[in-house]
């Protein structure tokens with residue numbers, strides 16, 4: 001298949017980790033190309049249940065080389081912790097490579113994330129407080145630290161001092177906190193840099209060679225299209241682009257080599273944190289779906305926060321698939337809906353009394369209301385099913401209706417959280 005991007009068509013948590021783990025079985029590389037440890041990709045396989053934050057979802061397979069590309073926010077402490085957890089739970093030591101151009105999440109990024117949300121109080125964005133927004137701000141302000149800088153002490157101290165000139169003013173004046181020194185940060189980084197040294201390489205060259213050798217490569221996105229800084233629900237977006245388009249940059253693969261883009265969407269909707277969520281449901285209706293959803297309830301894999309719940313949103317998902325440039329779609333968690341007599345789908349939005357089928361800009365979306373249409377439920381378990389034709393008629397109709405409405409082909413249907421619980425249509 002060549003190079004496949006696996007990306008979210010919604011607000012994140014669509015089940016990207018699950019299908020990445022499923023497809024990794026026959027792949028050579030899995031690469032994370034953006035975001036950092038704010039991700040939570042749940043994987044359930046023979047080793048148990050895992051929530052991967054920073055590591056690519058190929059780490060359970062010895063045949064896979066797992067790459068953290070230059071677009072990633074590398075929190076070394078989180079990386080070490082996550083790798084150790086895998087090893088302690090019996091997973092064989094995975095093959096890992098880290099781009100020497102990736103940038104490092106620094107202690108002050110995490111503190112600034114925390115302090116800023118504290119400062120904002122009720123107006124906060126619902127950050128996972130992993131330092132992601134301050135990290136990417138610094139990267140584009142050109143005061144970030146690249147992995148390769150960690151191995152040049154003089155340069156590291158100079159770069160940190162440069163960054164701290166303004167950081168320390170913010171720390172003391174805006175947040176009323178203690179200031180920091182470059183030396184203290186550098187000595188904290190030193191042992192971490194030593195640990196990751198064996199994994200550090202030029203990943204552009206690694207992929208250049210892999211493509212020459214016709215290797216199978218998976219590019220694993222984090223979050224989803226609606227969190228993209230340009231196309232998403234700005235400012236309730238994330239700080240790096242979770243799109244297949246950016247995968248080329250963040251991984252280091254020529255754009256024309258990405259020949260398959262799998263956009264993952266849930267059979268209903270969930271959204272973590274603040275921001276517009278048009279098809280949201282509340283109270284008992286939401287509570288029941290939240291408890292039945294995911295592998296054991298819809299709670300954030302990184303933060304444990306209850307996810308907001310909604311019906312499947314055609315408007316948002318069609319838009320998400322367009323943003324991703326999906327060549328195919330995975331509809332995930334279809335099994336979860338097996339308890340409902342009738343399943344509503346949000347087919348349109350009502351915007352100021354007008355029925356619309358496009359996803360509105362942030363300035364308008366708060367006024368959008370969902371227009372729902374009910375579909376009959378199938379009222380049975382489907383997790384054991386592996387062929388589309390064996391699904392109950394009403395489940396097939398639900399999938400077909402969504403496919404027609406979103407205008408992108410549904411090639412995969414996930415019917416349970418485990419690696420093998422998948423229908424390839």
Ligand code: GDP
Nearest residue numbers: 013014015016017041042294295333414416417
């Ligand atoms: P990601 O961030 O896109 O990788 O998704 P998450 O792992 O954060 O959230 C998806 C949740 O749904 C997790 O709890 C998964 O274990 C679970 N999951 C994934 N696919 C399926 C499925 O087909 N059925 C059910 N019941 N759970 C699923």
Ligand code: MG
Nearest residue numbers: 013040041301
């Ligand atoms: Mg997640």
